[in-house]
Amino acid sequence: MSTxxxxxxxxxxxxxxxxxxxSVAFIVAGFVVMLVGENPFRAAVILVEGAFGKGTGxxxxxxxxxxxxxxxxxxxxxxxxxxxxxxxxxxAYIAGLGIAIVCLSFDSTLPWWLTFPLAIVxxxxxxxxxxLIPAYLQARRGSHIVITTIMFNFIAASIMVxxxxxxxxxxxxxxxxxxxxxxxxELPKLNWIIELFGAKIRSAPLNVCFLLALVMAFLVWLLIWxxxxxxxxxxxxxxxxxxxxxxISETRIIITAMMISGALAGMMALNPVMGDQHNVAIDFVSxxxxxxxxxxxxxxxxxxxxxxxxxxxxxxxxxxxxxAFEMPAISRDMIVIIQGLVILFAGALEHMFRPYIxxxxxxxxPKSVGMxxxxxxxx
Amino acid sequence: xxxxxxIIQVLDSTIRLSVPLLLACLAGLYSERAGIFDIGLEGKMxxxxxxxxxxxxxxxxxLIGLGMAILISVAFALVHGFASITHRGNQIVxxxxxxxxxxGSTIILGxxxxxxxxxxxxxxxxxxxxxxIWPGADAARDVxxxxxxxAELISGHSILVYFAFAMVPxxxxxxxxxxxxxxxxxxxxxxxxxxxxxxxxxxxxxRALICTxxxxxxxxxxxxxxxxxGFVKDMxxxxxxxxxxxxxxxxxxxxxxxxxxxLFGFLDAASIRLQGTPLPIVGKVSxxxxxxxxxxxxxxxxxxxxxxxxxxxxxGVPYVKER
Numbered sequence: 199m200s201t202x203x204x205x206x207x208x209x210x211x212x213x214x215x216x217x218x219x220x221s222v223a224f225i226v227a228g229f230v231v232m233l234v235g236e237n238p239f240r241a242a243v244i245l246v247e248g249a250f251g252k253g254t255g256x257x258x259x260x261x262x263x264x265x266x267x268x269x270x271x272x273x274x275x276x277x278x279x280x281x282x283x284x285x286x287x288x289x290a291y292i293a294g295l296g297i298a299i300v301c302l303s304f305d306s307t308l309p310w311w312l313t314f315p316l317a318i319v320x321x322x323x324x325x326x327x328x329x330l331i332p333a334y335l336q337a338r339r340g341s342h343i344v345i346t347t348i349m350f351n352f353i354a355a356s357i358m359v360x361x362x363x364x365x366x367x368x369x370x371x372x373x374x375x376x377x378x379x380x381x382x383x384e385l386p387k388l389n390w391i392i393e394l395f396g397a398k399i400r401s402a403p404l405n406v407c408f409l410l411a412l413v414m415a416f417l418v419w420l421l422i423w424x425x426x427x428x429x430x431x432x433x434x435x436x437x438x439x440x441x442x443x444x445x446i447s448e449t450r451i452i453i454t455a456m457m458i459s460g461a462l463a464g465m466m467a468l469n470p471v472m473g474d475q476h477n478v479a480i481d482f483v484s485x486x487x488x489x490x491x492x493x494x495x496x497x498x499x500x501x502x503x504x505x506x507x508x509x510x511x512x513x514x515x516x517x518x519x520x521x522a523f524e525m526p527a528i529s530r531d532m533i534v535i536i537q538g539l540v541i542l543f544a545g546a547l548e549h550m551f552r553p554y555i556x557x558x559x560x561x562x563x564p565k566s567v568g569m570x571x572x573x574x575x576x577x
Numbered sequence: 578x579x580x581x582x583x584i585i586q587v588l589d590s591t592i593r594l595s596v597p598l599l600l601a602c603l604a605g606l607y608s609e610r611a612g613i614f615d616i617g618l619e620g621k622m623x624x625x626x627x628x629x630x631x632x633x634x635x636x637x638x639x640l641i642g643l644g645m646a647i648l649i650s651v652a653f654a655l656v657h658g659f660a661s662i663t664h665r666g667n668q669i670v671x672x673x674x675x676x677x678x679x680x681g682s683t684i685i686l687g688x689x690x691x692x693x694x695x696x697x698x699x700x701x702x703x704x705x706x707x708x709x710i711w712p713g714a715d716a717a718r719d720v721x722x723x724x725x726x727x728a729e730l731i732s733g734h735s736i737l738v739y740f741a742f743a744m745v746p747x748x749x750x751x752x753x754x755x756x757x758x759x760x761x762x763x764x765x766x767x768x769x770x771x772x773x774x775x776x777x778x779x780x781x782x783x784r785a786l787i788c789t790x791x792x793x794x795x796x797x798x799x800x801x802x803x804x805x806x807g808f809v810k811d812m813x814x815x816x817x818x819x820x821x822x823x824x825x826x827x828x829x830x831x832x833x834x835x836x837x838x839x840l841f842g843f844l845d846a847a848s849i850r851l852q853g854t855p856l857p858i859v860g861k862v863s864x865x866x867x868x869x870x871x872x873x874x875x876x877x878x879x880x881x882x883x884x885x886x887x888x889x890x891x892x893g894v895p896y897v898k899e900r
Contacts (some may be wrong), residue, residue, distance in 0.1 A: 199872070204584030209778065213871060216882075218673060230685065233687060233689070234686065234688075236688065282667075282669050282670075284616075284669070284673065331876075335880050336874070339879070339880050339881050340880035341876075341880055341881070341890070342618065342879070344614075344669050345822075345825060345879060346876055347822070347876070348616070348818055348880075349818075349822060349872040349873075349875055350872075350876070351875050352815060352818065352868075352869065352872045352875060353869050353872050353876075356865040356866070356868050356869035356872075357865070357869070359727035359865050360863055360865040360866070363752055435585065453604075459846075465679070473752065488677070491670070491673055495670065502709035523719075527685075527688065527689045528685065529684065529685065529688060531680070531681045531684040531685050532681065532683070532685055533684065534677050534680050534684075535677070535678055535682050536682030537677050537681070538673075538674045538675070538676070538677025538679075538680075538681060540676060541673055541674035541677060542656075542660065542671065542674035542675075542678065545666070545667060545670035545671070545673075545674065546660035546661065546664070546666035546667055546670045546671030546674055547659075547660050547664050547665055547666055547671075548664070548666065549666070550664050
């Protein structure tokens with residue numbers, strides 16, 4: 199399909215347009231705040247102060263951001279290969295099973311720095327395997343990956359509920375969750391880094407998973423733009439026909455991309471499970487997989503953008519909690535609306551303002567938008 | 578007669594549980610046949626349910642509630658159209674966005690307007706759609722076999738239930754016997770051909786989405802104004818996705834859609850009925866297994882083990898006019 203949109207300078211493409219889309223999303227969210235009878239500007243101030251005002255707030259913001267970096271990277275890796283992995287949620291959820299097995303087996307014998315690598319491998323493996331079947335079906339049977347991954351989200355949820363109210367629940371307990379992990383499966387906190395800067399932190403769950411997330415962001419960058427595999431993935435994502443012509447195996451590339459995506463989704467589970475709750479509970483993912491879609495779209499599928507977008511969403515989650523406290527009319531579900539609006543404006547409507555911006559650029563310097571190529575075509 | 582009554586009861590709840598699925602499934606049928614993927618069925622049902630219950634309890638009228646449910650649901654469908662038809666955005670991304678906006682806004686607005694933790698006030702008689710008792714239903718109840726079938730299965734449902742089942746032949750007729758239907762199917766298979774014939778692809782797709790919005794609105798109204806007597810947050814609980822699964826299961830055909838929805842509704846009804854009771858051969862079946870079954874069946878179908886599900890060819894691809 200030929201795109202009728204002309205080129206813009208890179209800074210406008212990667213900076214200006216996302217910024218405009220994001221602003222529109224927040225303006226619309228502001229209207230919703232007005233609709234429930236609150237002042238959107240005061241809400242914004244409370245939100246930002248709640249997220250960055252105190253050391254504890256910053257630590258919580260980064261804790262949430264850690265989760266979203268993983269899920270954002272997961273969505274992005276699949277998207278580079280032209281696949282919409284909407285199953286991040288389920289892959290992360292089921293990965294909790296892998297972590298539970300490792301932690302429940304080794305938490306009394308091994309120190310955390312041995313349990314952690316094992317849990318990373320287990321979570322990535324389970325997440326990848328959960329993505330394998332939809333990937334295989336897409337590659338070999340042509341079943342639409344969006345539909346199959348949605349179905350797998352529900353199947354994962356059923357399995358986890360079954361396990362958590364049954365086999366994994368300790369005898370005599372009522373709560374649908376595993377027993378609490380011992381010290382051998384508790385990850386060390388990173389709050390001291392923020393305290394270095396003089397901020398006080400009471401208790402916040404920021405942990406070493408944050409560093410793991412940053413490492414993964416770097417590795418994803420390396421994979422996508424510096425390896426042959428990444429090149430093949432981008433080729434396939436851009437044009438499956440061209441990839442086939444170039445001798446890239448469709449099956450191999452789809453399955454590899456989805457398994458990497460699933461592995462990243464699976465690692466997300468480490469952060470809340472080992473870093474915060476120290477058990478596997480029902481619905482511990484609580485929508486983070488879907489936030490990953492918004493994060494990946496907002497970050498324009500680039501690891502740097504994803505880290506920034508994840509921090510923004512971490513800010514919304516942490517600040518949103520404060521906001522719910524200050525303004526009773528606004529609960530944390532406000533974030534769900536903002537998330538939806540970001541997906542709408544940064545994702546589905548990403549080209550809405552492009553023609554206007556293009557016209558604006560063209561009126562200043564026709565060359566910068568390549569006007570010779572498209573003159574008079576009304577693009 | 579010991580086994581007969583439970584069967585009637587399960588079938589009765591099968592009908593009740595499959596109605597929202599059927600309406601949403603037919604809704605999806607219109608848009609997907611026109612080449613627009615719609616995973617926003619869930620969200621549109623949810624806003625429909627909320628708008629319906631909210632308007633019904635404020636204006637004390639079930640009909641106003643239904644009208645509002647349809648109106649808001651169509652508005653959301655048009656947003657989907659604006660993004661995916663006019664601006665050629667990714668249809669799946671747009672559907673996901675709609676689901677989130679719906680999930681969040683129904684809770685926020687519900688809490689702000691009614692202060693009952695995201696619920697709407699319980700609907701009073703007259704604000705919801707009552708069951709229609711067919712003539713002679715009470716008298717016929719004692720007749721063996723036919724009596725309970727007539728009294729429980731056929732009589733005693735609300736108008737929306739009959740509307741849902743009437744929509745099945747109606748949708749078939751629209752799609753396969755009218756000019757609009759022919760064009761709608763054509764635009765889902767080969768929009769360029771429709772365009773060449775001088776028919777607007779965009780307008781046709783918008784009209785398909787309006788049909789989708791109307792039906793998801795009714796589905797939502799059914800949930801909050803018939804099944805439940807008020808809106809509860811996240812009350813669709815994945816029904817939009819099951820409807821999507823049913824649509825694939827039905828291979829995008831209206832009559833099949835009815836059977837697929839009845840099957841999924843039956844699984845749901847049976848899982849409620851069988852909770853904790855052991856079956857003769859397989860023993861105790863876990864609720865989670867029954868709940869996961871529709872999804873598992875759909876995946877197996879998609880894998881091509883039960884026939885082959887071939888979606889409309891132009892589905893998911895925005896139409897770009899040749900320049």
